Amino acid sequence: MSRIYFRCVPFAKEQVTLALESGVDGVIAPRERVDQVAALSRCPVWAEDEVAVAALSAKADEEAVLARLKNGERVALARGWEVIPVENLLAQSDAVLVEAGNLDEARLAAGILERGVAGIVVLPEALADLKEIVAQCKLSQGREDLLPAVITRVEPVGLGHRVCADTLSLLRRGQGMLVGNSSAFTFLVHAETEHNEYVAARPFRINAGAVHAYTRLPHDKTSYLGELKAGQEVLIVDAEGATGVATLGRVKIEVRPMLLIEAQADTQNGLQKGTVFLQNAETIRLTAPDGTPLSVVSLKPGDAVLCRLDEAGRHFGMRVREEIREV
Incomplete structure (x- = not known):
């Protein structure tokens, strides 16, 4: 996920206000x-002279930028950069910044090597695209591959501690969390x-499940x-598998009656079950x-x-390769 910075040079207070309200970093x-x-x-807030701008027109320019990055300098690649030199820098540094003058350039920068640059410096000419740049390059986490699974069992199992995840966002129909x-x-x-006759809708809330369950987090991590x-x-x-990021405002854990739900999905490797x-x-x-x-x-x-189906194996939420069986 790339961070988004707005370059307000020349200075205009209304542009800064719009940038901050749009969610720039x-x-x-x-x-x-x-x-x-x-x-x-x-x-x-960085002073203009604290962020050098460097154009890449030859291999020597790429090597010079890398040396400056390794020396701790902030260097943004000037608009007009090409993907291959940026890939070369990303392979050797986690501090690559690039300029973007429109949504397409920002989107390209956010997807290089499937992880994106460390920061996208949005230029004033892209101000009209700024909210969409934040939405697509900062909040979006790519796509999740979802598939249908068939319910095979629904069974009451008594009381348990369940978790309500209350977010700072108003979610819409079709959205939720993977648990x-x-x-x-x-x-x-x-x-x-959804509304019903007894309870008003709470579109900020996902009543996500039991305390022990896994949920997927941004950056291919999980948490209980x-x-x-x-x-x-x-x-x-x-x-549709589209993703975004929401911040938790509150987590409510209470004892409630629970259901065990089991489903199975037909995959290339045969039927796979989950609960x-x-x-x-x-x-x-x-x-x-x-x-x-x-x-x-x-x-x-x-x-x-x-x-969503995946390979089992997590250690403190990070993906690991080991023999593991969860039932």
Whole structure:
């Protein structure tokens, strides 16, 4: 995930205000304006002369930039950069910055080597694209490969501690979090976007499941639901596999009646089964392949729900290769 910086040179206060409201990670401003910008928001503000701009027109330029980066300097590659030299720099440094003058350039920079540059310096000519650049290059985490799985069992299992993940975002129909008893098989647990006659919709909330369950996080990490905390970023996924990031405002853990839900997916390697424990209540829903929320109360064998399959094996949320079996 690339960080987004806005270069406000020449200085214009209304541009800085728009950039900060759009969610940029930092601002580059004339040195005499640094304190003024820093008073507007708690985010990094770099003086213009603290971020060198370097054009790459020959191999020697690439080598010179790499030497400066390794020396701790901030260097942004001037607009007009090409992918191969940037790849070469990324392979040797985690501090590569590049300029972008429109959405397409920013999107390209964010996808180089599948991880993107450390920072995208958005130029004033891209101001109209800035909100979309933040959405696509900072918030988006690429796509998750979802597939339908068939419910095989729904069974009450008594009481357990369940986790409500309340985000700072208003989620929409089709969105939720990937949760499961194994990181190798997670279910798209739908946000509480639906009204019923007893309870108002709470589109900021995902009633995600039991404390022990895994949930997928940004950057291909996982966490136990019981370890989530306020201020942490979580991965939001929709029925099409598109992803985003939301920040947790609150985590509620309470004892509630629970259901064991089992499903199986038909893969190239045969049938693969997975399970998840969810609260036994009408407002908790999984997600049908068309994005429709399916209440766990009415869920039955034969229903299709969206899931994600992966290889098992995590250590402190990081992917590892080892022999592991989770049942």
